[in-house]
Amino acid sequence: MTTATTAHEYDRPAAPLTGARRVRPRGGRHWNPSPRRTPYTFIAPAVLLFVAVFLVPLGYTVYLSTQKTQVQGLGLGAGARKQVAAGFSNYSTVFGDGEFWHSVLRAVLYGCILIPIMLGLATAFALILDAQRVRFQRLGRLAIFLPYAVPTLIGSMIWGMMYLPAFSPINSTLHALFGIQGINFFGQRIVFLSVANIGVWGGTGFNMMVLYTSLRSLPQEAYEAARIDGANERQIALRIKLPMIRPAVIVTAIFSTIATLQVFNEPYAMHQISYGGVSTTWTPLMTVYRDTYTANNVYLGAAESIVIALMMFVLSVAVLRLTNRQIFGGEAR
Amino acid sequence: MSAALLTTAAQGTAPRSRRRTSIVPTGVLLLGVVYALLPIVWVLVASTKTNTQLDSYAAFRPGGSFLTNFQNLTSYQGGVFWTWMENTALYAGGGAMLSALVSALAGYGFAKYRFRGKGFLFTMILVGMLVPAVVLAVPQYLLVAKIGLANTYWAVLIPSIISPYGIYLARIYAGASVPDEILEAARMDGSSEWRTFLRIGVPMMSPGLVTIFLFQFVAVWNNFLLPWLMLSSENKYPLTVGLFTLLDAGTSQPALYSLVLIGALLSILPLILLFFLLQRFWRVDLGAGSVK
Numbered sequence: 001m002t003t004a005t006t007a008h009e010y011d012r013p014a015a016p017l018t019g020a021r022r023v024r025p026r027g028g029r030h031w032n033p034s035p036r037r038t039p040y041t042f043i044a045p046a047v048l049l050f051v052a053v054f055l056v057p058l059g060y061t062v063y064l065s066t067q068k069t070q071v072q073g074l075g076l077g078a079g080a081r082k083q084v085a086a087g088f089s090n091y092s093t094v095f096g097d098g099e100f101w102h103s104v105l106r107a108v109l110y111g112c113i114l115i116p117i118m119l120g121l122a123t124a125f126a127l128i129l130d131a132q133r134v135r136f137q138r139l140g141r142l143a144i145f146l147p148y149a150v151p152t153l154i155g156s157m158i159w160g161m162m163y164l165p166a167f168s169p170i171n172s173t174l175h176a177l178f179g180i181q182g183i184n185f186f187g188q189r190i191v192f193l194s195v196a197n198i199g200v201w202g203g204t205g206f207n208m209m210v211l212y213t214s215l216r217s218l219p220q221e222a223y224e225a226a227r228i229d230g231a232n233e234r235q236i237a238l239r240i241k242l243p244m245i246r247p248a249v250i251v252t253a254i255f256s257t258i259a260t261l262q263v264f265n266e267p268y269a270m271h272q273i274s275y276g277g278v279s280t281t282w283t284p285l286m287t288v289y290r291d292t293y294t295a296n297n298v299y300l301g302a303a304e305s306i307v308i309a310l311m312m313f314v315l316s317v318a319v320l321r322l323t324n325r326q327i328f329g330g331e332a333r
Numbered sequence: 334m335s336a337a338l339l340t341t342a343a344q345g346t347a348p349r350s351r352r353r354t355s356i357v358p359t360g361v362l363l364l365g366v367v368y369a370l371l372p373i374v375w376v377l378v379a380s381t382k383t384n385t386q387l388d389s390y391a392a393f394r395p396g397g398s399f400l401t402n403f404q405n406l407t408s409y410q411g412g413v414f415w416t417w418m419e420n421t422a423l424y425a426g427g428g429a430m431l432s433a434l435v436s437a438l439a440g441y442g443f444a445k446y447r448f449r450g451k452g453f454l455f456t457m458i459l460v461g462m463l464v465p466a467v468v469l470a471v472p473q474y475l476l477v478a479k480i481g482l483a484n485t486y487w488a489v490l491i492p493s494i495i496s497p498y499g500i501y502l503a504r505i506y507a508g509a510s511v512p513d514e515i516l517e518a519a520r521m522d523g524s525s526e527w528r529t530f531l532r533i534g535v536p537m538m539s540p541g542l543v544t545i546f547l548f549q550f551v552a553v554w555n556n557f558l559l560p561w562l563m564l565s566s567e568n569k570y571p572l573t574v575g576l577f578t579l580l581d582a583g584t585s586q587p588a589l590y591s592l593v594l595i596g597a598l599l600s601i602l603p604l605i606l607l608f609f610l611l612q613r614f615w616r617v618d619l620g621a622g623s624v625k
Contacts, residue, residue, distance in 0.1 A: 043442040049495040054461045060472045060476055147373075151554060154597050157577075158375070158597055159372060166388050265557050313460070
């Protein structure tokens, strides 16, 4: 670097530079954008795709949500249905639609069951993986993370079949061990647990890995000091490690909450298997799907999507406030 | 040094307690292992049974019909299952590869340059990570149908390329593993920005890029709603959609259940293999840099 201190040396090095060799653009074909535009060329593909895949559909949804179909005459023939402006009438339909809000409530209830259990297990397993004198840690890490490799839809299909009364291994095991017989996993109340179980099974491993990673990055000195003071592993885990990974636990909790409002695959697969135990409007997105496709009312479906998106946006802002600033503090601005 | 002192101190006072296994945490961990593996073992066992054995055999008693089931699945509608497998590999492999590339460019751009609108653009993409990709699937379909791309490979592939989470990770990796001093040195030596990125940035970020590839690969492999909405021809389906239609047919025709089960097993095996082979890339840590 010291050889390049003057412009003359920079332009024509008298001798080959030591260390990094001078890299020469090949011929005139090499593309070298002007420095001011450079950063934009780097981010351009991402921004263009983002606009095409996220923003334009979002704008289109907002537009559709203010439209409706008007039927002329008997509603027969090609020109009989046309799209007209509807103002906010779709939104007032959504706000007055008990079925939609029931699906939101169901998602909230589902989340209240899923999130504490999933994150509780994930935290416990992460602490166990990080503790001393525990055996089978490698096996545990791999096996518990493994369900993440199973697509949620396929995991839901497998669990759904395991719930089927005809060949349920759970029922036969419960019967053999405790004499409990014939649990109907699709019953009105139990079905929440049945669906939440699929979410717990699929989500624990991933969250465990996130928390385990943040545990591994903690300074080890505090534990040594505590050990010298006579603290046992359980006390170290609960009194030192747990408070130190609290920010990570909170972030995973918020991400899980957002994911819960969007839940679709698990209940949709269960709907197919459960003989009506899971209705077509069980979660908000299933309601959107039904209204858009089955009931063929794109405009109402769009308004519902926007309402869901707004609810999630509120949650998102909370996440951003928590994460954005701390992580990227040290970069060029 | 303090660790060495500690070890000798501990050996002096309680030599055995350091090696003794803690029973309760180990037990809890093993229960977790059983719970995590239970459905996978069950589907493995169930894939060896005929339809009647599924009803009559005890849950974990294997049958002997794995090969028969395999052949039935392979011959189902002229081998459409393997078409689904190829499609999934195309969507997930191609989508994840392009996604890693786009994320690397954007992450590097965000981490290593200052420019107007940087904060705004990055926040916008982050909001995209948090706001509902799934909610957008319906309008995406409507738009794609408008421009005549519905029921094409592109309809599934293009939305799979953009991954706000990948860009977020790439920015962290670029910030942590590509030192500004090296870029400065390359600039002084006359390397163009583009070439610096390809020759210096990408190699240094490459472990992180593999991680981004893997996460996106799994995300696309997992995706159900998007292809379910976008595609209408069976020969373009990925596995998730194909198996779902098989399950759908199975509710009225229970003879198909054994096909669904072996199909589910075969569709998770590639991902499980990928997990074991590329274990060291499955990390969420941010300190993986090349200059130490």
